[in-house]
Amino acid sequence: MLPGAKPDWDYVTLDPVRGFLFIGRRADGVTVWDVRSNRVVRTIEKSEEAGAVILVPEFDRGYTANEDGSTTIFRLSTLATIDRVKFGDDSDSGFFDPVTKQIAFTMGDSHKIAFVDAKTGRPAGDLSIDSKKLDGTAPDGEGNLFMALRDRNAVLKIDVKSHAVVARWNTDGCEQPTGIAYDRGGKRIFVGCRGTKPVLAVMDATSGKVISTHEIGRGNDGVVYDSEARRVYTSNGVDANLVIYDQLDADTYVLSEATTTRPYARTMALDPKTKKVYLVTAEGTADPVMKINKAVAPFYPNRYYPDTFTVLTFAPHE
Template sequence: MIRHLSPRTLLVLAAGLVLAAIAAVAGVLLTRGGDKPPKEALPLRQVKEISLPGDSSRFDYASLDPGRGLLFIAHLGASQVIEVDTHADKVVRTIYDLPGVHGVLVVPALHRVYATASDANQVAAIDETTGKVLHRSPTGGTPDGLAYDPVHNRVWTTNESGGSETVVDAGSGAVRGTVPLGGEAGNVAYAPITRQMLVDVQTRNELAVIDPTTLHITRRVPLPGCDHDHGLTLDSADRLAFVACDGNARLLTLDLATWRVTGTDEVGQDPDVLAYDAPARHLYVAAESGWVTTADTHDRHLTVTGRAHLADGAHVVAVDPTTHLSYYPVPHGSGGHPALLVYRPGT
């Protein structure tokens, strides 16, 4: 028998269904990326802790010149770049007046360091030996990551909120062009075999492939299973890209020969900086949650070897391909002050 309900009853039921739907959506949003991935012991052993100057505000990217053993760390909260001699285990100098410094990239062949001053919408060129700022170039909104194109001798900056790439002459600092991405910019990398620039377009969940000669996007690669692709690094020899998706804590392996995603792995919540040790075939993924994921490549396949909490604030990693040491600047070391944690592979 069909029971006819009154208009009031129907209204109450409808309201209940709407509230249930809202609650379900809210639950998804609250838990999205919030669950910790399966923990696996990290195959890392701490060997050093180097004290860093300044306050315990946020650090960001780091870049290493392995030949000279000089590590440059963006201390975003202090608007400084800290230079560390990793051979002598000491701070060499602090480079000031880099407002809201995010990205930092050392180019050993030029003996220069490039740093994005996000609060000033600039990229600065710094003498690697003296620490002197040589020139500053204008960028788009919120410049973040950096990459170097050695063929054209140009530095690329990802303008996160500006949704573009600014291309700057590495020598003179002259702006050579801007590439609109059609979405918010994540990280950028130079692919030496194909001589292309690869850029995360994080609000479109895709990778843009750019011809660095014409400054035109030649391909847009969809990234299924990725929410907000931000981190990016390459295994150039095997023609693989590793993409970190900070919206859903996933790491994608992208085949650069076929432009297809060949693997998806869980990493720590809010993955940020990636580093690849090419000689050892070791990948490091550092996350905002302080979790670090390690993985190895073999036959163009990635296998996770460890996944665990390393330290609060350990969302930045740099690796030395000659010593295989990995470096993590954190706001609070064992003494409660800023420190550079140094790890060696092994248990």
């Protein structure tokens, strides 16, 4: 359990080499948690309002996505902050493209994506998007990003080099697409869908066609694909479960297990070597005096209790 007067969070990112879990805790900044010794290593300086962390080991850099439209750049090897740089007016998350070496920062309130050079930290351009809910994003390894538009029931294919949308596909049978992962070998996009019928949608990355859908829990915010194990993980905060599917081939999926987690543990990180899954959550309440996000759940917490923030670890069966 981690201390904090007003727990809040969004995404988690794992550095599997060092065993560090980077947790975007918004007002509390980025907490670095050692998953091997189960202790806090440090808080990244000048990372207040951070909701996500993007790691770029080849440049020994880490970048945060801060709500005020800035990024805190730090050295991955020492965790020392280098600078806090403004690139826009808001930011939700960020995603690294390994081909162009650019980071795409999603800016829902501004209806656009800001691109930043991951080596220098300098702005590289932007792209306007007709959406306020720019959600999960995954690189295809060929210079493109697949991005979910939760309020448009669509997935975009974005050419990062040209900063242009090259395809837009409707997510038929998938309402409120949120988390995304990609299978490069099978050319399949995995999309977590939050709608009235929560499902994992499997899309053809060439045509954009939805091949199949598979039941998951409510409140999805994370999808991870393990190419080695050929397994798809979905973290679902409202139903408090981790629903996992085995991939038999590109178009065939069977339920592996549905493990109970904790309420509102909605984002996750997978260690590709140990196969452990890390999630975070806190105890909260839906205070009727404050606005409740009923689009997620009728009693979705809008206030969390002090000193209840928790890191959860799930290991595979022996």
